[in-house]
Every structure is written in structure tokens, then in C-alpha cells.
Amino acid sequence: MLLFGEFEIERALGPYYARHGFTVLNPDQTTDVGFVLTGRPIALGAGPGEQLFFRWK
Known part of the structure; x- marks a missing residue:
């Protein structure tokens, strides 16, 4: 199972999600x-002005 979401960069929630075991990607x-x-490459990323966080469970 893949859990993921996005947050607006200015909200600076990266450390919160990282503490809860998520990987937080840089905006780009x-x-x-x-x-x-x-079995084929599919890129997952955040929209403009947002950061993606995810965790495989």
C-alpha cells in the first residue's frame, strides 16, 4: 500500500511527516x-508550490 499526499511549501510540514515515517521530497x-x-516507470510528484510526502506500507 502506498500512502501519499501533498502540502503547500509555505506550510513547512516536511519535518512533521518525516517524524511519522514518511519520505518528504523536495518541491521539484x-x-x-x-x-x-x-513494472514500468511512473513518476509521482507534487504540483507547483507543493511538496509530496509518501510511505510504502
Whole structure:
């Protein structure tokens, strides 16, 4: 199971999600979730002005 979400950069919630076991990406970063789900690359990232956090469970 993949848990993920986004937050606005100015809210600075990265340390909160990191403390709860999530990986927090920089605003322009993506992560490849496709290989695990489909065997093909699929990039997951946040929209403009947002940061992505995720955790595999």
C-alpha cells in the first residue's frame, strides 16, 4: 500500500511527516512508483508550490 499526499511549501510540514515515517521530497523531485505497481516507470510528484510526502506500507 502506498500512502501519499501533498502540502503547500509555505506550510513547512516536511519535518512533521518525516517524524511519522514518511519520505518528504523536495518541491521539484519525483519518485518512481510504477516499477512496483506495473513494472514500468511512473513518476509521482507534487504540483507547483507543493511538496509530496509518501510511505510504502
